Amino acid sequence: QVQLVESGGGLVQTGGSLRLSCAASGRSFSSYIMAWFRQAPGKEREFVAAITGNSGRLVYPDSVKGRFTISRDNAKNTVFLQMNSLKPEDTAVYYCAARESGSLFRTGVREYDYWGQGTQVTVSS
Numbered sequence: 001q002v003q004l005v006e007s008g009g010g011l012v013q014t015g016g017s018l019r020l021s022c023a024a025s026g027r028s029f030s031s032y033i034m035a036w037f038r039q040a041p042g043k044e045r046e047f048v049a050a051i052t053g054n055s056g057r058l059v060y061p062d063s064v065k066g067r068f069t070i071s072r073d074n075a076k077n078t079v080f081l082q083m084n085s086l087k088p089e090d091t092a093v094y095y096c097a098a099r100e101s102g103s104l105f106r107t108g109v110r111e112y113d114y115w116g117q118g119t120q121v122t123v124s125s
Contacts, residue, residue: 001026001114002024002025002026002029002032002098002113002114003024003025003026003114004022004023004024004025004096004097004098004114004115004116005022005023005096005116005117006020006021006022006094006095006096006116006117006118006119007020007021007022007023007119008020008021008119009094009119009120009121010120010121010122011122011123011124012086012121012122012123012124013123013124014086014087014088014123014124014125015085015086016086016123017082017083017084017085017086018083018086018121019080019081019082019083020036020080020081020083020094020096020119020121021078021079021080022034022036022078022079022080022081022096022116023076023077023078024077024078024079024096024098025077028100029074029077030053030054030074031053031100032053032098032099032100033050033051033052033053033098033099033100033101033102033104034050034051034070034072034079034096034097034098035047035048035049035050035051035070035096035097035098035099035107035112036048036049036050036070036079036081036094036095036096036097037094037095037097037109037112038090038092038093038094038095038121039092039093039095039118040089040091040092040093043092044109045095045109046061047061047107047108047109048060048061048064048068048081048094049064049068049069049070049081050070050104050107051070051071051072051079051104052104053074055071055072057104058070059104059105059107061107064083064090067083067084067085067086068081068082068083068084069081069082069084070082079096081094083121086121086123087123088123088124088125089123090121090123091121091122091123092120092121093118093119093120093121094118094119094120094121095115095116095117095118096115096116097112097114097115097116098112098113098114099111099112099113099114100113
């Protein structure tokens with residue numbers, strides 16, 4: 001069992017930056033594929049970024065590529081999402097997710113087994 005707790009959300013102006021953190025409990029954190037998703041009001045939850053256990057591979061959708069960076073610190077059981085050049089359309093609740101196995105490129109919500117409670121990110125225009 002893995003428990004995930006996100007932090008770092010808040011209100012930022014267009015063009016600003018935020019860094020989200022997700023602290024994980026449980027053993028074998030370094031073996032988990034970790035990801036970030038987001039969900040805006042009235043919309044489906046969508047994939048934002050994912051990273052393999054050894055940080056060797058990363059994947060992003062085009063909507064955030066070049067602006068967002070996912071990273072992890074296995075010694076601290078933490079995964080991060082650095083968000084730069086934020087836009088109003090980035091406004092959403094951001095969720096951390098984890099799974100034990102599978103392809104990094106399978107990015108559907110149902111591919112992930114464990115979820116945090118979410119942290120709100122609001123980008124003002």
